[in-house]
Structure formats: structure tokens, C-alpha cells
Amino acid sequence: MTGFLFQAFVYLCAAVIAVPIAKRLGLGSVLGYLIAGIVIGPVIGLVGSETQDIQHFAEFGVVMMLFLVGLELEPKALWAMRHKLLGLGGLQVGLTAGIIAAIAYALGVNVQSSIAVGLVFSLSSTAIVLQTLNEKGLMKSDGGQSSFSVLLFQDIAVIPMLALIPLLAVQELVDHLHHDEHGGGHGAELSLVDGLAGWQVAGVTMLAVAVVIVGGHYLSRPLFRFIAGAKLREVFTAAALLLVIGIALLMSLVGLSPALGTFLAGVVLANSEFRHELESDIDPFKGLLLGLFFITVGAGINFGYLQDNLATVFGLTFGLMLLKALVLLGLAFIFKLKGTDRWLFTLSLAQAGEFGFVLLSFTVQNGVISGELSQLLLLVVALSMLLTPLLFILYDKVIVPKLTGDRSREEDEITEQGTVIIAGTGRFGQIINRLLLGNGFQTVVLDLSAEMVDRLGKFGVRSFYGDASRPDLLHAAGLHDAKMIVVAIDDPDRAAEIVQHARHERPDIHIVARARDRTEVYRLYRAGANDIIRETFDSSVRAGRSALEGLGIHPYEAEKIVTAFTAMDLKGIRKLADAYDPDTPAHENAEYIRLAHEVAAEMDEAMMGSRGAHKGSVDRAWMPPGKRPDSIDE
Amino acid sequence: MKKILVLLAHPAPRHSVTNGQLSTVAQSIDGVTFVDLYKDYPRFKINIEAEQARLEEHDIILFQFPLMWYSTPSLLKEWQDLVLEYGYAYGEGGTALKGKFLLPVVSAGGPENAYDADGYNNFDLRTFLTPLEQTADLCHMTYISPYAIYASLRAIKDGRLDLHTSQYKALLCALRDDKFDYKQAAKLDILTCENLPLKQGAK
Numbered sequence: 001m002t003g004f005l006f007q008a009f010v011y012l013c014a015a016v017i018a019v020p021i022a023k024r025l026g027l028g029s030v031l032g033y034l035i036a037g038i039v040i041g042p043v044i045g046l047v048g049s050e051t052q053d054i055q056h057f058a059e060f061g062v063v064m065m066l067f068l069v070g071l072e073l074e075p076k077a078l079w080a081m082r083h084k085l086l087g088l089g090g091l092q093v094g095l096t097a098g099i100i101a102a103i104a105y106a107l108g109v110n111v112q113s114s115i116a117v118g119l120v121f122s123l124s125s126t127a128i129v130l131q132t133l134n135e136k137g138l139m140k141s142d143g144g145q146s147s148f149s150v151l152l153f154q155d156i157a158v159i160p161m162l163a164l165i166p167l168l169a170v171q172e173l174v175d176h177l178h179h180d181e182h183g184g185g186h187g188a189e190l191s192l193v194d195g196l197a198g199w200q201v202a203g204v205t206m207l208a209v210a211v212v213i214v215g216g217h218y219l220s221r222p223l224f225r226f227i228a229g230a231k232l233r234e235v236f237t238a239a240a241l242l243l244v245i246g247i248a249l250l251m252s253l254v255g256l257s258p259a260l261g262t263f264l265a266g267v268v269l270a271n272s273e274f275r276h277e278l279e280s281d282i283d284p285f286k287g288l289l290l291g292l293f294f295i296t297v298g299a300g301i302n303f304g305y306l307q308d309n310l311a312t313v314f315g316l317t318f319g320l321m322l323l324k325a326l327v328l329l330g331l332a333f334i335f336k337l338k339g340t341d342r343w344l345f346t347l348s349l350a351q352a353g354e355f356g357f358v359l360l361s362f363t364v365q366n367g368v369i370s371g372e373l374s375q376l377l378l379l380v381v382a383l384s385m386l387l388t389p390l391l392f393i394l395y396d397k398v399i400v401p402k403l404t405g406d407r408s409r410e411e412d413e414i415t416e417q418g419t420v421i422i423a424g425t426g427r428f429g430q431i432i433n434r435l436l437l438g439n440g441f442q443t444v445v446l447d448l449s450a451e452m453v454d455r456l457g458k459f460g461v462r463s464f465y466g467d468a469s470r471p472d473l474l475h476a477a478g479l480h481d482a483k484m485i486v487v488a489i490d491d492p493d494r495a496a497e498i499v500q501h502a503r504h505e506r507p508d509i510h511i512v513a514r515a516r517d518r519t520e521v522y523r524l525y526r527a528g529a530n531d532i533i534r535e536t537f538d539s540s541v542r543a544g545r546s547a548l549e550g551l552g553i554h555p556y557e558a559e560k561i562v563t564a565f566t567a568m569d570l571k572g573i574r575k576l577a578d579a580y581d582p583d584t585p586a587h588e589n590a591e592y593i594r595l596a597h598e599v600a601a602e603m604d605e606a607m608m609g610s611r612g613a614h615k616g617s618v619d620r621a622w623m624p625p626g627k628r629p630d631s632i633d634e
Numbered sequence: 635m636k637k638i639l640v641l642l643a644h645p646a647p648r649h650s651v652t653n654g655q656l657s658t659v660a661q662s663i664d665g666v667t668f669v670d671l672y673k674d675y676p677r678f679k680i681n682i683e684a685e686q687a688r689l690e691e692h693d694i695i696l697f698q699f700p701l702m703w704y705s706t707p708s709l710l711k712e713w714q715d716l717v718l719e720y721g722y723a724y725g726e727g728g729t730a731l732k733g734k735f736l737l738p739v740v741s742a743g744g745p746e747n748a749y750d751a752d753g754y755n756n757f758d759l760r761t762f763l764t765p766l767e768q769t770a771d772l773c774h775m776t777y778i779s780p781y782a783i784y785a786s787l788r789a790i791k792d793g794r795l796d797l798h799t800s801q802y803k804a805l806l807c808a809l810r811d812d813k814f815d816y817k818q819a820a821k822l823d824i825l826t827c828e829n830l831p832l833k834q835g836a837k
Contacts, residue, residue, distance in 0.1 A: 554647045554648065554672070554673060555672070555673050555674075555676040556645060556647065556672035556673065556676040557646075557647065557648055558676065559676040559677060
């Protein structure tokens with residue numbers, strides 16, 4: 001127990017210290033994690049061989065990340081990018097693998113191993129690149145989208161690669177391997193397809209994929225609705241985790257990539273109203289596991305071997321990255337990426353990736369690459385990943401200023417579309433949503449009631465289930481680039497929280513908030529809302545106007561009276577808002593009481609004015625032109 | 635028998651004396667439809683279809699209003715802007731009002747001598763109302779010289795309001811019964827309670 005706590009303490013401690021520093025220095029979180037790993041591993045030696053086990057565990061972060069990537073990607077969008085996916089991705093993997101294999105062969109490596117090396121190095125790091133692109137908000141740019149297509153293709157390509165590698169076995173190495181083997185190993189893994197004929201394997205595999213797609217489409221909704229009905233946040237989180245782990249398990253059992261399976265599930269659920277809730281539930285786990293993964297990569301670097309082969313490792317790493325970058329640059333030309341996008345694409349994908357580690361250990365297990373060669377290659381992969389943040393820094397600090405400096409600002413790409421977040425879609429939020437949608441604004445509607453979300457869905461209103469007072473959910477809904485947030489929820493505490501958080505995160509955002517009464521108006525005003533609408537004020541004023549009309553007052557006179565009343569009331573409430581103190585009850589707040597009296601007196605005067613002389617604020621106008629007319633009251 | 639529509643526009647009906655009396659009279663006559671625009675549209679949300687349908691049911695349209703800044707009160711202007719649409723009242727296919735009559739019934743605060751090249755208003759009342767005259771022309775309507783009362787706020791004190799009101803009633807009846815002398819009226823710039831051109835047999 002103490003051992004486990006100590007390890008957890010060391011890893012978390014390293015992350016907590018290194019990542020904020022790295023971010024502050026503009027290096028990005030990935031480099032921070034890698035450095036943390038190097039420090040606790042090879043440098044201080046606090047952690048040792050167990051990093052290998054932890055790494056296998058942490059690889060699950062990649063699986064979660066692909067689930068989240070899938071969630072962001074609606075099937076329609078995936079279909080739309082099929083050309084980029086196959087063309088750009090296919091060419092990148094094919095060309096890079098081919099060239100590297102040729103070079104390896106030229107350097108004296110045998111054919112089979114050369115091919116394996118080519119495959120290993122053709123992959124890039126989905127974890128680092130997607131994380132960084134998201135962090136920098138570059139995902140929606142052309143360069144980001146192209147990089148994403150390539151990464152996605154690579155992640156899918158890993159599956160046939162894993163199938164291909166055993167065929168490349170070098171007899172000599174296999175013999176060596178069998179000599180060393182002491183039982184156990186790969187065969188001990190649980191599998192549903194072991195010992196089945198080829199067509200049966202295919203059948204089971206297809207069935208598994210079908211289960212994910214059909215289940216995700218038809219079963220997830222009622223299931224999530226049922227779970228959401230319990231109104232327990234942690235149960236929903238548990239369900240989200242269960243979903244991801246379940247799919248990963250199913251895929252592993254039939255011998256498919258868990259990452260691919262969860263990605264598929266994510267795509268299927270991308271249209272679901274629970275999307276944002278799932279996203280915000282999984283996201284922290286993904287972040288932690290990926291962080292852990294990078295730490296283990298850093299901790300796993302063999303410094304002794306590195307020291308002995310410093311020149312070789314660095315030479316190979318730089319050569320590899322240069323080669324990959326050249327291939328990418330060529331593709332960027334062919335696929336007509338321009339300006340900063342071309343360089344983003346070229347630089348972001350020039351490293352080897354975490355699947356490289358997976359493939360390398362697999363090649364060694366299958367006797368395709370010798371242990372010594374894999375040691376070297378492992379270092380090259382790790383080092384290239386370590387250098388990736390530097391490439392992003394190069395992009396940020398050199399390429400972007402240079403390319404955008406020459407051109408006018410107009411050509412800057414808007415990477416994210418501005419949207420309106422509507423928190424709460426009861427009777428209040430619905431109206432706002434309809435008005436905004438009807439006028440071409442994009443809205444993201446969040447509601448805490450799954451039944452409401454479901455009911456609205458039947459009427460074609462798209463909304464998402466989730467607690468809008470959770471900062472992470474607001475973030476998932478796009479707070480960082482929304483134009484406006486409308487807070488239309490019942491709970492006054494939550495409403496004030498949302499307003500406060502939104503204002504804190506985005507000093508420039510426009511906030512429209514619904515208030516129940518005056519006190520709430522004051523709170524929301526303090527929290528930083530721009531427009532505060534009392535939910536019953538307008539309707540009570542209208543009812544009052546109807547009453548006046550019913551009592552025989554001319555409708556236009558009644559209209560003028562309530563207009564004056566509303567103006568006076570707003571003026572008064574603004575005055576009182578400054579005097580209001582949340583810690584002192586209104587009836588004990590002397591200044592508040594004094595102002596309240598003052599406001600009431602002003603109001604009376606204005607109202608009396610409309611009934612008495614024509615000097616009141618209700619009807620000052622409508623005197624005939626020319627000289628001051630005779631009194632009309634006679 | 636002609637059908638008459640009176641559209642009253644007065645934004646301060648509580649203070650209205652002259653128009654109040656005229657309105658009472660207009661509402662008492664058979665064959666006259668009386669509409670208080672500020673009552674129907676206190677929030678200026680004019681129902682265009684309903685207004686157009688109402689126009690089509692009548693032959694003679696009266697705008698009854700106090701002169702404000704030498705023009706109609708804002709709601710009556712809004713009414714013109716919205717109801718007299720292109721393709722309806724004017725322009726291609728805009729012949730819905732063809733052959734109808736338009737008569738402004740105006741109360742002016744200033745005295746008659748102010749509405750003169752030498753008076754402080756510098757122009758006569760007919761000139762101030764030329765936008766309505768041209769509107770009628772563009773809408774294929776016949777414009778009838780405005781029926782007006784000057785110094786309307788003093789009219790009741792000066793004992794002029796009763797005659798103006800009774801002549802308004804006579805005017806409305808004559809229009810309804812075809813006893814109004816349009817030719818004679820066209821020769822007058824402004825119609826008043828003293829020069830109404832009524833035909834023989836008018837009530």
C-alpha cells in the first residue's frame with residue numbers, strides 16, 4: 001500500500017510541478033510531462049522498472065482520447081474528409097514507410113527488419129499532436145484538419161500493421177527468441193478469436209463492430225436517460241467510463257484495436273444529446289492517463305545506452321524528422337495547403353509516435369527486430385517525441401509571425417465558429433433558442449433534465465444533457481470561443497456561478513441572465529451579467545397594463561404609463577444594485593433602505609404626473625407647434 | 635350612398651378636446667366606420683392585412699388628426715408607411731385604392747394668420763399637407779381639400795368648436811349621401827366650417 005501511495009505521490013508531484021512550469025515557459029503540457037518523467041526516472045531514479053507496467057496502463061489514455069476525438073466528429077464530417085483521410089494519410093504512411101525502409105536496407109539492415117522499421121517510423125504521435133493542436137485551438141484550421149486526417153489514418157493503419165509484422169519474422173531472431181522464452185507471453189491474453197477459422201474470425205469481428213454501432217445508436221440513449229434520471233453525477237461518470245472500457249475490452253477480445261473501437265463509438269455518439277456530458281466526464285481521465293503515459297516515456301529513456309550512442313541516436317532522430325518533414329511538405333504542396341497551414345502540417349507530424357513503442361515491442365516479440373536495434377529505435381522515437389514541442393514553438397514563434405506579418409489581417413483564418421451557449425432550456429431558454437436559431441445563429445443548448453432534452457428532441461430542438469454550472473461542461477460547450485452565453489436556469493446559486501465563471505474565463509463575452517427577483521438581479525449584476533431579465537417582470541407589467549385598459553384607460557395612455565413605470569423601475573434597480581450587499585440583509589442595510597425610499601418617491605411622482613398635470617414623465621410631449629398654447633385643462 | 639372610414643390619430647386622447655368632440659360626432663353617424671388608431675395599435679404593431687381589407691370596404695378615407703410638427707402624428711405616418719404598400723396602393727399592380735377619396739381633417743394649434751407667408755409658420759396649411767396630397771395622387775385617389783380648424787385649443791373658449799363640430803357632421807353626411815360639391819371644393823385651398831360646399835338637399 002505504501003509503495004503504491006509513494007509511486008502515485010511521485011508521479012503526481014512531478015506532473016504538478018513540471019507541467020505548470022513548462023506551460024508558463026510556453027513549452028506545452030506534453031513536454032512538461034516528458035521532462036517530469038525524465039527527472040523522476042533516469043535523473044533522480046525515484047521510479048524504476050515499474051514504468052513499463054504503468055505505461056501499458058497509461059496507453060489507455062490514447063484510447064480515451066480517440067473516443068473524445070470521435071465524439072467531436074460527426075459521421076457526416078468523417079465522410080466529408082474521406083479524401084484527405086485516404087489520400088493524405090495513405091500517401092504519408094506509404095511514402096514515409098517506403099523511404100525509411102529503403103534507407104534502413106541501405107544501411108545494412110535485413111529486408112524484413114527494414115520494412116518493420118519503416119512502418120514504426122511512418123507513424124506520428126496522435127497523443128502529442130492532438131493534445132497540442134487542441135491546446136492551441138488549431139484543430140479547425142486547414143493544417144489542423146489535415147494533420148488530424150493523417151493521424152486518424154495512422155491510428156487505423158496500426159491494425160493491419162500488427163497483422164503484417166508476424167509475417168516479417170526473421171528465422172534467426174525467432175530461434176533466439178524461442179531459446180529465451182520461458183512460457184507465458186502473448187498467448188496468455190484472453191481472446192475470443194483464438195483457434196477460429198479465418199471466416200469465423202471475420203464474422204466475429206464484424207459482429208463486434210456492429211454491436212458498437214447499433215448499440216451506440218439505439219441502446220445508448222435510453223440507457224443514458226435512465227442513468228441521468230438518477231441525478232447522480234458520479235454514476236453518469238461511471239457509466240461513461242464503463243462505456244469506454246467495455247468497448248475497449250470487446251475490441252481487444254476480437255483482436256481489434258481498442259482505440260479504433262472507441263473512436264467508432266465516439267463517432268456514433270457524436271449526434272447524441274449526451275455528447276457534452278460524456279466529453280466532460282471522460283476528459284479528466286484522458287488528461288491524467290495521457291500525462292502518465294508521457295511521464296513513463298520520459299522515465300523509460302535509457303540514459304546509459306543514450307550516452308554510449310549519443311551521436312547515432314541524435315543523428316538518426318534528426319535524419320528521421322527531416323525526412324518525415326520533407327515528405328509532409330511535399331504532400332502539403334500536392335494537397336494545396338497554404339501559408340501557415342502548410343507549415344503546421346509539416347512540423348506537427350514530423351515525429352514518431354506512441355504507437356511506435358507498441359509496434360516496437362511487438363516486433364521484438366515476433367522476432368522481426370533484434371533487441372539491440374529496438375533499443376536504439378526506441379530512443380529515436382522517444383527523442384523525436386521529446387523534440388516535437390520544440391517544433392510547435394518554432395511554428396508559433398518563427399513561422400506564424402513571418403507568414404502573417406507580410407499579409408493583411410483579413411486572411412487570418414477563423415478557426416472556430418462563434419456560438420451562443422444557452423444554459424437551461426425550460427420555457428424561458430426555449431424561446432431564446434428559437435429566436436436565435438431562427439435568425440441563423442448557432443446555439444449549444446444545455447439542460448440538466450434528460451426528459452426535457454428528450455422531449456425537445458422530438459420537436460427537432462437539439463440540446464444536450466448536462467449541468468451547465470460545471471466549468472468543464474461549459475468549456476466542452478465552447479465557452480472559450482462563444483460569442484454569448486444565455487443563463488436561463490432555475491437555480492439561482494447555479495446561475496450566479498455560471499455567470500461568474502463565464503465572466504472570469506471570458507471578460508469579453510456577452511452574458512444574458514434570467515433572474516427571479518430583485519435580489520437575484522443584484523447577485524447576477526455583481527457576478528458580471530450584461531443583461532439581466534426578471535422572469536416575471538415583463539408579464540406583470542403587461543398584466544398591469546391590461547388592468548388599466550380594463551378600467552377604461554385609453555390603451556395608448558396605459559402603454560405610456562407602463563413605459564414610464566418600467567423606465568423608473570430599471571433606474572431604481574440600478575441605483576439599488578450598487579447599495580446591495582450580499583452579506584447584509586436588505587432590511588438592515590441603511591444605505592439600501594434610504595435609496596429604496598428615494599426611488600419609491602420618484603416613482604410616485606412620475607405616476608402621479610400622468611394622472612395630474614401634463615408635466616409628469618408620462619406625457620411631456622404632444623403639445624401643438626407654435627406659441628405656447630392656452631391651458632388645455634380648462 | 636358612400637361608405638366612409640374615419641381614421642383618428644391622437645397620441646394624447648386624454649387632453650384632446652377638439653378631436654374628442656369630432657370623434658363623438660363621427661361615431662354617431664350611420665355609414666361611417668370610426669377607428670382610433672392609437673387605441674388599436676398602442677404599441678405601433680399595425681395589422682397591415684386588416685387595415686388594407688378595411689380600406690377596400692370603404693369609398694372615402696378620412697385622416698382625422700391634430701397637426702404635429704406640421705405633419706401627421708407618428709402612428710398615422712407609420713400607418714401610411716406600412717399599409718400603403720407597393721403593389722397594393724401604388725406601383726405595379728397597386729390599384730386597390732383607385733377611385734377612392736382622401737380627406738384630411740386637421741386641427742391646428744396655431745391661429746389662421748400664422749399659416750401664411752407673413753405668419754410665423756411661413757407657409758399655409760395646404761402647403762404643409764402636400765405630402766398627403768401627393769400620396770393620394772400616387773395611390774390613384776382623389777384628394778379633397780382639408781377640413782381644418784385653427785387655434786383649436788382656444789376654439790372651445792371662443793365658441794367656435796360647436797359650429798366646427800356640427801359642420802363636420804354635415805360634411806360626413808353630405809359625403810355619405812353624395813351631396814358634397816367636389817368641384818366647388820376643389821377650388822378652395824382649405825375647407826372650414828364657414829365655406830363647406832354642400833349641394834342642395836344636404837342635411
